[in-house]
Amino acid sequence: MKTLLKPSDIADKSDRLCHVAPGELTPLPYPYEDFNQTVLTPLKPEKIGNIEASLDDTVAIGIPKPANQEEEEALVRQFLSGLKKLFEKENNWTFLQPLLLSMEHCAKCHTCSDACPVFEMSGRKEIYRPIFRSEVLRRVYRKYLKPGGKITAKLTGDIDLNWKTIARLAELSYRCTLCRRCAMVCPIGVDNGLINHEIRKLFSQEMGIAPKEIHDKGSVQHLKVGSSTGMNPMAAKDSAEFIQEEMEEITGYKVDIPWDVEGADILLIHNAGEMLAWPENVGAFAIIFQAAGISWTMSSEAAGYDAVNYGLWYDDVQFARVAVKHADIARRLKVKKIVIGECGHAHKALTVIADRLLTDDLNIPRESAMVTLENIVMNGKLKFDPLKNNFPVTLHDPCNVVRAMGIVEPQRRILRKIAPRFREMTPHGVENYCCGGGSGFAIMSGYNFAEWRNLVSSRKKFLQILNAFEDEPQAVPKYVCAPCSNCKGAIRDIINYYHAEERSHLYYGGLVELIVNAFEGMKKPIISFGEKPSWE
Amino acid sequence: MPQIELAGKIYEVDEDGFLQELDKWNEEFAQAYAKTEDIEGPLTEEHWKIINYLRDYFKQFGIAPMVRKVCKDNGVDMKKLYELFPTGPAKGGCKLAGLSKPTGCV
Numbered sequence: 285m286k287t288l289l290k291p292s293d294i295a296d297k298s299d300r301l302c303h304v305a306p307g308e309l310t311p312l313p314y315p316y317e318d319f320n321q322t323v324l325t326p327l328k329p330e331k332i333g334n335i336e337a338s339l340d341d342t343v344a345i346g347i348p349k350p351a352n353q354e355e356e357e358a359l360v361r362q363f364l365s366g367l368k369k370l371f372e373k374e375n376n377w378t379f380l381q382p383l384l385l386s387m388e389h390c391a392k393c394h395t396c397s398d399a400c401p402v403f404e405m406s407g408r409k410e411i412y413r414p415i416f417r418s419e420v421l422r423r424v425y426r427k428y429l430k431p432g433g434k435i436t437a438k439l440t441g442d443i444d445l446n447w448k449t450i451a452r453l454a455e456l457s458y459r460c461t462l463c464r465r466c467a468m469v470c471p472i473g474v475d476n477g478l479i480n481h482e483i484r485k486l487f488s489q490e491m492g493i494a495p496k497e498i499h500d501k502g503s504v505q506h507l508k509v510g511s512s513t514g515m516n517p518m519a520a521k522d523s524a525e526f527i528q529e530e531m532e533e534i535t536g537y538k539v540d541i542p543w544d545v546e547g548a549d550i551l552l553i554h555n556a557g558e559m560l561a562w563p564e565n566v567g568a569f570a571i572i573f574q575a576a577g578i579s580w581t582m583s584s585e586a587a588g589y590d591a592v593n594y595g596l597w598y599d600d601v602q603f604a605r606v607a608v609k610h611a612d613i614a615r616r617l618k619v620k621k622i623v624i625g626e627c628g629h630a631h632k633a634l635t636v637i638a639d640r641l642l643t644d645d646l647n648i649p650r651e652s653a654m655v656t657l658e659n660i661v662m663n664g665k666l667k668f669d670p671l672k673n674n675f676p677v678t679l680h681d682p683c684n685v686v687r688a689m690g691i692v693e694p695q696r697r698i699l700r701k702i703a704p705r706f707r708e709m710t711p712h713g714v715e716n717y718c719c720g721g722g723s724g725f726a727i728m729s730g731y732n733f734a735e736w737r738n739l740v741s742s743r744k745k746f747l748q749i750l751n752a753f754e755d756e757p758q759a760v761p762k763y764v765c766a767p768c769s770n771c772k773g774a775i776r777d778i779i780n781y782y783h784a785e786e787r788s789h790l791y792y793g794g795l796v797e798l799i800v801n802a803f804e805g806m807k808k809p810i811i812s813f814g815e816k817p818s819w820e
Numbered sequence: 821m822p823q824i825e826l827a828g829k830i831y832e833v834d835e836d837g838f839l840q841e842l843d844k845w846n847e848e849f850a851q852a853y854a855k856t857e858d859i860e861g862p863l864t865e866e867h868w869k870i871i872n873y874l875r876d877y878f879k880q881f882g883i884a885p886m887v888r889k890v891c892k893d894n895g896v897d898m899k900k901l902y903e904l905f906p907t908g909p910a911k912g913g914c915k916l917a918g919l920s921k922p923t924g925c926v
Contacts, residue, residue: 331822346835501923509882513924521879526889557925560886592925627925677910727925728836769925 289410290486290777291419294452295444302340307648308407315514315787324735336451342736344458345495347451356447363450364428366490370482378600383482385421396466396476401717401744410502414476418454431451454493457483461722461741463683482600496600498724504593510586511556520589523559531567536807539570545581551619552580555627555769556590564810568796573684576660588613591630597723607638611646626794636668658694670704672819675761678752680766681716695795702802709748721774732748738781746778761813764792799812826852845918857912868906873915884914902914
């Protein structure tokens with residue numbers, strides 16, 4: 285295996301392009317040194333016999349191997365047809381301009397490489413450089429789509445386009461979490477995250493290639509059943525009813541979750557995963573809104589109770605279908621605005637990216653829960669006893685909320701008011717590092733992909749969390765506040781994988797739980813550390 | 821699609837071993853599968869109670885219930901649930917009950 289791979293090596297005939305050996309990943313500190321020689325469990329030959337697995341030590345999509353030469357050639361033609369569409373106004377009006385700018389202007393200074401947590405933590409493997417996959421696409425585009433490209437390729441960088449190149453590029457587009465830290469540091473504004481997004485889009489829209497968790501079980505199920513969790517409207521209502529009971533039992537506070545209230549000020553849309561995996565988050569929102577006397581509602585219409593929009597990560601068509609549905613539900617409910625719960629990608633999807641889709645009466649005001657909550661916490665109506673949150677807290681910045689949208693301070697002003705032992709990670713805010721679960725990774729777990737996430741893409745976040753609590757004794761329970769479902773999923777998996785609850789007393793949760801936990805006059809705490817209540 | 825052979829029959833499963841043909845579930849399937857989920861010996865009445873509960877909920881709502889709901893509706897605590905299904909109620913329990921793997925951001 286070559287150590288210094290070039291983009292043209294992606295067409296290489298070898299069985300595996302890149303392998304991480306024991307000890308190559310960035311070392312972890314005490315008490316996690318026993319993980320420093322850990323590498324991915326090898327993929328079982330019988331499980332990958334019929335799928336494309338020649339990129340690295342893991343598989344995200346599992347593309348079936350073509351049966352013969354003709355099939356391979358047909359796929360190559362299909363790829364080129366999709367690539368052509370990416371550069372046509374009528375087929376890619378949404379992202380054509382930024383794509384062209386990023387394709388034309390990279391100076392290959394590699395500033396982005398140092399900003400990329402996957403590249404850094406992997407032991408600086410060439411294929412994970414933000415520009416590696418961009419350069420593959422750039423070379424194919426120049427050679428096969430530009431006039432005279434085959435001649436100039438000899439000078440500007442050649443590449444061989446065969447099925448291997450394409451299958452590897454598809455997999456490689458799922459080794460980047462679309463955190464866009466690379467785009468932020470680029471001195472000339474090239475967006476390698478965007479290029480990666482466009483690669484995924486080409487594969488999904490033109491070739492029907494996407495991880496099943498985000499397509500079949502994700503956006504398709506969302507549109508068909510009402511939620512990517514598989515919850516139909518009846519199941520959502522049943523879950524919410526249970527959450528109401530739970531809240532009263534846990535906190536002593538009786539709460540009602542309102543459904544389908546026409547003309548309410550706020551339509552709150554949660555990531556429906558919260559209802560199943562983090563019910564206290566949904567419950568805490570309800571408690572806060574009720575206590576603050578807010579006029580609000582949830583929607584029991586299919587898709588109206590699930591804010592996710594996985595299309596954001598890989599497919600503009602699926603994206604548009606879901607975004608329009610969300611806005612239309614709000615329009616028919618005649619609410620004044622939509623508030624998006626603690627879900628990062630839903631924030632960016634419905635507020636920023638959908639902005640060009642939602643015109644006229646679909647252009648309902650849309651607000652981040654961070655902002656809504658800040659107004660509630662700061663307006664003085666609710667009383668808090670911050671000492672109830674007398675444990676160390678750090679804040680994880682979801683990339684989509686913070687770097688992509690610039691919502692940095694509202695959640696911090698809340699924490700400074702209600703969490704006296706709040707401390708920042710280094711770096712934080714728009715310079716934060718991804719949880720490692722971005723762009724669908726938190727929910728992708730086929731083959732050994734979850735292991736790759738825990739070992740490689742989440743590694744930087746784990747180091748940051750440990751660092752933020754470095755001055756705290758081991759026995760003290762520590763709270764990682766992550767106001768995003770995907771991030772919470774990734775952080776939960778980090779904690780489990782590295783046994784960090786046992787070893788460092790690490791716990792995690794959202795922002796609303798901390799707010800409710802500090803309510804004055806509450807009978808019982810909503811936050812517990814294992815079996816132990818956070819206050820008595 | 822991967823397959824698994826249990827008690828002399830072949831079943832289609834996903835790569836994590838979750839049954840893909842939900843209508844093919846039967847009690848022998850659950851019993852034969854128990855060993856791979858670290859359950860020794862025959863399934864007890866307590867196991868069946870949870871398995872049947874999971875299947876009923878799935879039939880009604882199309883998803884597996886929240887773990888806390890499983891505990892509450894069956895009068896068991898989390899510890900007991902893990903004793904019954906050492907690989908976890910979401911994984912082991914649902915697998916034996918023939919439910920598909922949880923999806924979405926959970």
